[in-house]
Amino acid sequence: MRVSINKRLMEFIDTHTHLYLSDFNSDRTKVIENAIAAGVNTMLLPNIDSNTIDQMMLLCEQYPKNCFPMIGLHPTSVKEDYMIHINLVRSTLKTHKFIAIGEVGIDLHWVKSFFDQQCEAFIAQLLMAREYSLPIVIHSRDSFHEIIEILKTNRTSTPYKGVFHSFSGNLEQANEAISLGFKIGINGVVTFKNAAISEVIKEIPLANLLLETDSPFLTPVPYRGKRNESSYLIYIASRIAGIKQISIEEVAMSTTNSAKSLFNLP
Numbered sequence: 381m382r383v384s385i386n387k388r389l390m391e392f393i394d395t396h397t398h399l400y401l402s403d404f405n406s407d408r409t410k411v412i413e414n415a416i417a418a419g420v421n422t423m424l425l426p427n428i429d430s431n432t433i434d435q436m437m438l439l440c441e442q443y444p445k446n447c448f449p450m451i452g453l454h455p456t457s458v459k460e461d462y463m464i465h466i467n468l469v470r471s472t473l474k475t476h477k478f479i480a481i482g483e484v485g486i487d488l489h490w491v492k493s494f495f496d497q498q499c500e501a502f503i504a505q506l507l508m509a510r511e512y513s514l515p516i517v518i519h520s521r522d523s524f525h526e527i528i529e530i531l532k533t534n535r536t537s538t539p540y541k542g543v544f545h546s547f548s549g550n551l552e553q554a555n556e557a558i559s560l561g562f563k564i565g566i567n568g569v570v571t572f573k574n575a576a577i578s579e580v581i582k583e584i585p586l587a588n589l590l591l592e593t594d595s596p597f598l599t600p601v602p603y604r605g606k607r608n609e610s611s612y613l614i615y616i617a618s619r620i621a622g623i624k625q626i627s628i629e630e631v632a633m634s635t636t637n638s639a640k641s642l643f644n645l646p
Contacts, residue, residue, distance in 0.1 A: 390632040392617060393422040393639040394610040396545050396565060396592035399436040399447065400425060402595040403607055412443060415610035419632070422645060423610050425448045426483035426501075426517050429457035429469050437476065448645065450482040452505055455498045455519055462497050465505050473512060479643045481509040482517025483545060486530075487524040499530060504536055511541070513604050515642050516542035518562070524549050527584075531560055541642060543590050547596070551580050558588050563642060565592045568600030568608060570575065571619045582625050586634045590642070591616055 392416065403413055415423060423443075425436050427450055440447045451472055453465045469481075484505045486498045509516045520527045524544075530538060543563040547554065554564055566589055570577050581589065592599075593610035593616070601613040614628075617635070621628040639645065 390419050391411055391421045392418070392420075392591060392613050392632055393424065393636050393645070394420050394593050394613050395527035395543065395639050395643070396426055396567070397423050397588045397595045398425065398428070398542045398597075399423060400432060400439045401492065401596060404609075408439070409612070410576070411513065411609045415613075416446065418611040418614055418615050419507065420610045421446060422639075424479060424643065425449050425640075426454075426480075427452050428454045428483065430465050433468075433472065442631055448479045448643070449476070449482040449530060450517060451476070451478045451481075452482045452484040453489055453515070454483050455487040455502070456575070458491070458494050458498045458501050460527065461493075462494075462501050466501055469505065470508060471574050474572065478512075478514065479645065480515045480517050480542070481505050481540075483511075483519050485517060485519035485545075486526050487521045488526070491539060494566060495575075497545050499526070500610075502527070502530060504610060506530070506540065509540065509641065510538065517565075518544050519546070520544055521546070521548075524553050528553075528556060528560070529643050531587060532638055543642065547580075549580070550576075551583050552592055554580050554584055554588075558584065563590045565590050566616060566620060567592045567594045568598040568604070568612065568616055570623075571600040571615055572604070578619075578623050581620060586620075586624060586626070586631065587638060589620065590639055591620075591631075591635045625638060 599608035
């Protein structure tokens with residue numbers, strides 16, 4: 381499957397891509413050029429932990445009109461010393477500008493032994509998001525219920541806003557996330573054969589969806605099994621258009637407007 385893009389008519393935003401990782405060391409410039417040529421002019425970079433901040437910030441300095449950073453501690457990086465990393469996130473927020481707190485949350489697929497610490501780290505970063513009026517990019521692998529409980533328990537009169545990255549839940553869960561002020565992040569999984577998320581996408585309004593690649597991970601068909609990159613976002617958009625029986629132009633316009641609004645992008 382090849383998707384033809386007229387970038388004069390369509391603008392895409394990859395709301396979740398790890399382009400600063402070593403997977404791109406040999407051709408990072410080309411990867412970014414490929415994305416821009418495909419109409420993906422804006423790429424949002426979620427942080428992982430203290431080891432990735434410098435690389436991420438350097439890339440954003442090199443491409444200030446295309447790459448925008450988030451700051452946060454990824455749940456799979458939460459260990460006994462998590463407060464050291466949380467304090468670094470807090471201090472970095474004071475000295476740099478970020479578009480979101482992310483990637484944060486709880487992961488009960490890869491790491492279960494630090495559940496309490498993951499919860500504490502997540503709550504601490506929710507408070508930072510509230511203090512700085514930033515959206516939250518949530519990692520919720522096998523932990524949707526736990527995250528929803530924390531969000532409800534820590535609610536105030538000012539609602540949270542953000543996105544459930546790489547959403548893999550059912551329709552009821554999607555609607556619950558939306559009711560709390562969150563968008564639904566859709567990536568290459570939607571292009572996989574018999575992907576359950578397709579049924580969810582059919583039922584929720586397009587305005588609640590954001591596009592993301594999570595590159596270098598979760599590569600969409602027709603490149604599944606290879607390294608992912610931001611230019612492949614068009615295959616995700618095309619699949620959503622097919623599911624909802626609308627044009628890819630409609631998908632581009634809606635998801636781009638939603639991303640700009642949520643992340644306060646130019």
